[in-house]
Amino acid sequence: MGSVGAKEVPTLLTPDGRRIDGRRLDELRPLSITAGALNQADGSAFVEWGMNKVMAAVYGPREVHPRHLQENNKAIVQCRYNMAAFSVDERKRPGLDRRSQEISKVIAEAFESVIFVEEFPRTSIDVYIEVLQANAGTRCAGVVAASVALADAGIPMVDLLPSVAVGKVAGSIALDLKKEEDNFGEADLPMAMVPQSGRLVLLQMEGHMNREELGQALDLGVQGCRQIHEKMKGALRERYAPSSANPQEANA
Amino acid sequence: MSDEVRAEILTTHILDLAKSGRRIDGRGLDDWRTVTVEPGYVTTADGSALVRIGDTAALCGIKLEPGKPFPDTPNAGVLTTNAELIPLSSPSFEPGPPHPRAIEVSRVVDRAIRAAETIDLTRLCVTPGEKCWTCFVDIHVLDHAGNIIDTASLAALSALTHAIVPAKRFGLAEADYALEIQHRPVECTFVRLGDAIVADPLVDEEKACQGRLTVATDEVGRVVAMQKGLIGAFSPDDVKDIVERAFKHGDRLRSLAAGA
Numbered sequence: 001m002g003s004v005g006a007k008e009v010p011t012l013l014t015p016d017g018r019r020i021d022g023r024r025l026d027e028l029r030p031l032s033i034t035a036g037a038l039n040q041a042d043g044s045a046f047v048e049w050g051m052n053k054v055m056a057a058v059y060g061p062r063e064v065h066p067r068h069l070q071e072n073n074k075a076i077v078q079c080r081y082n083m084a085a086f087s088v089d090e091r092k093r094p095g096l097d098r099r100s101q102e103i104s105k106v107i108a109e110a111f112e113s114v115i116f117v118e119e120f121p122r123t124s125i126d127v128y129i130e131v132l133q134a135n136a137g138t139r140c141a142g143v144v145a146a147s148v149a150l151a152d153a154g155i156p157m158v159d160l161l162p163s164v165a166v167g168k169v170a171g172s173i174a175l176d177l178k179k180e181e182d183n184f185g186e187a188d189l190p191m192a193m194v195p196q197s198g199r200l201v202l203l204q205m206e207g208h209m210n211r212e213e214l215g216q217a218l219d220l221g222v223q224g225c226r227q228i229h230e231k232m233k234g235a236l237r238e239r240y241a242p243s244s245a246n247p248q249e250a251n252a
Numbered sequence: 253m254s255d256e257v258r259a260e261i262l263t264t265h266i267l268d269l270a271k272s273g274r275r276i277d278g279r280g281l282d283d284w285r286t287v288t289v290e291p292g293y294v295t296t297a298d299g300s301a302l303v304r305i306g307d308t309a310a311l312c313g314i315k316l317e318p319g320k321p322f323p324d325t326p327n328a329g330v331l332t333t334n335a336e337l338i339p340l341s342s343p344s345f346e347p348g349p350p351h352p353r354a355i356e357v358s359r360v361v362d363r364a365i366r367a368a369e370t371i372d373l374t375r376l377c378v379t380p381g382e383k384c385w386t387c388f389v390d391i392h393v394l395d396h397a398g399n400i401i402d403t404a405s406l407a408a409l410s411a412l413t414h415a416i417v418p419a420k421r422f423g424l425a426e427a428d429y430a431l432e433i434q435h436r437p438v439e440c441t442f443v444r445l446g447d448a449i450v451a452d453p454l455v456d457e458e459k460a461c462q463g464r465l466t467v468a469t470d471e472v473g474r475v476v477a478m479q480k481g482l483i484g485a486f487s488p489d490d491v492k493d494i495v496e497r498a499f500k501h502g503d504r505l506r507s508l509a510a511g512a
Contacts (some may be wrong), residue, residue, distance in 0.1 A: 142488055200487070200491065208368070214495060
C-alpha cells in the first residue's frame with residue numbers, strides 16, 4: 001500500500017498459489033518464541049517470526065509514573081512499542097513517531113482488555129516492545145512477545161493473546177504478510193484474538209477489500225491466531241514445565 | 253458524590269438502557285444524531301468544512317502548497333493529515349504535545365483518505381522528483397460530545413470535496429482548478445454496550461463502552477480502513493455486522509459531504 005512509486009512490483013503470487021517465499025495463502029512464516037529472554041524484567045520474551053526479531057519486557061504491577069495517571073480501582077496498562085533505528089532498510093529516526101504511538105495505544109488497550117486490572121489498583125503494568133529487525137507484522141510479533149512476557153511475569157489474564165496480520169495479495173486473501181506483500185499488496189489487517197472467546201481485542205485495517213474478502217480475512221486470521229496460540233503455550237511450557245526446566249533458571 | 257461514583261452510576265444506567273435497546277438521549281441503537289455539513293466555512297483555506305454530528309463539531313481546513321515529493325515516491329504529491337484535539341473543545345483535552353488519542357484520530361482519518369485513494373496523488377506531481385503539491389488536511393475538533401473520528405473524517409472529506417488548487421497564486425497555472433476527488437471514504441464508529449452495539453456514540457457511551465470499532469467504507473463497496481480502540485472486544489461476527497451497518501450509514505453520510 002501507499003506504493004505510488006516507481007518501484008517495480010514483484011510477482012507476489014504464482015499461478016499455482018505459491019507466494020513470494022513459497023508459502024501457501026494460509027501458511028504462517030516460521031515462528032519461534034522464547035519465554036524469559038531478559039534478566040532484569042519481571043517477565044520477558046523474544047520472538048523471531050520470519051525475518052522479524054522482536055523483544056518484549058514487562059515490569060509491574062508497580063508504582064505509576066507519572067502519578068496523575070494512577071487509577072483508584074484498577075491497574076493501568078502502559079505500552080511502548082518502539083522500532084530500533086537499524087531495524088528497517090533506511091535508518092529510522094530514533095524515538096516514537098506517530099505510527100509507534102498509535103500502535104502503542106491500541107496494544108495497551110488490547111492487553112487491558114484481557115488483564116485482570118481490578119486486582120492491582122493504583123499500579124501500572126508496563127509493557128515494552130522493541131522491534132530489533134522488521135519485516136512486516138511487527139505489531140503482531142510485538143503482541144505475541146508481550147503476551148508471553150506478561151504470562152512470564154505472572155500477570156493474571158483471561159487468556160494469552162495470539163496476533164497475526166491478514167492481507168490481500170495479488171487479489172487473494174493471505175495469512176501473515178511479509179514485507180514485499182505488505183508493500184505491494186492491496187490490504188493489511190492486523191488482529192489479536194482472545195482464544196477462549198474467539199473475540200478480537202486488536203483490529204486494524206488499511207487498504208481495500210470488499211465485504212466477502214473482509215469476512216474471509218477475519219476467518220483466516222482466527223485460524224492463524226489458533227496456530228500461534230499453540231506456539232505461545234509451547235514457549236511457556238518450555239520454560240516452566242517441571243520435566244524440562246532447570247530449577248535455577250525457573251526461579252530467576 | 254465523587255466523579256468516580258457518578259461515572260459508575262452513569263455507566264450502569266447506560267448499560268441497563270442498552271439491554272432494552274434504548275439510549276440516554278432517546279436514540280435507537282443504530283440511529284445517528286443530526287449531521288450537518290457547512291462547506292466553505294473558512295475562506296482563507298483552499299477548502300474547508302464545518303461538520304456537526306449532534307453537539308460534536310469539527311472544522312477541517314485544506315491548504316495546498318508547492319513542495320518536494322518524497323524520494324521514494326517521486327511521481328506523487330504529498331498528503332498530510334493532522335487532527336488537533338484542542339483544549340477549548342473538552343475539559344479532558346489539555347494543551348501540550350499531541351496526546352496518543354489525537355494521534356489516533358489523525359492516523360485513522362488519514363488511513364481512510366489514503367487507502368481509498370481519495371485524491372490521485374500522482375495528479376499532484378508537478379515535476380517528478382522536484383516539485384509537487386503538498387496537501388495539508390488540518391482538522392480542529394471544536395466541541396467534543398462523542399464520536400470525534402467520524403466527525404473529523406466527514407469534515408476532511410467535505411473539505412477535500414470543495415477544495416480548489418491555488419495554482420494561479422503560486423504561478424503554476426493560468427487559473428485555479430478544483431481538486432479532483434476519486435473516491436469518497438466515510439468512517440462510521442460503533443461501540444459495544446454489553447451485548448448491544450450502538451452507532452455514533454456519545455462521550456458517556458464511549459466511557460461506558462466495552463470496545464469501539466471504526467469502519468471506513470467507500471462508494472464502490474470497499475472497506476478501506478478499520479480501527480478497534482478502547483478496552484473491549486468484538487467477535488468476528490460482530491465485525492461483519494458492523495461492516496454492513498457502516499456501508500448503510502456511509503452512503504447517507506457521503507451524500508451529505510457532497511451536498512450544499
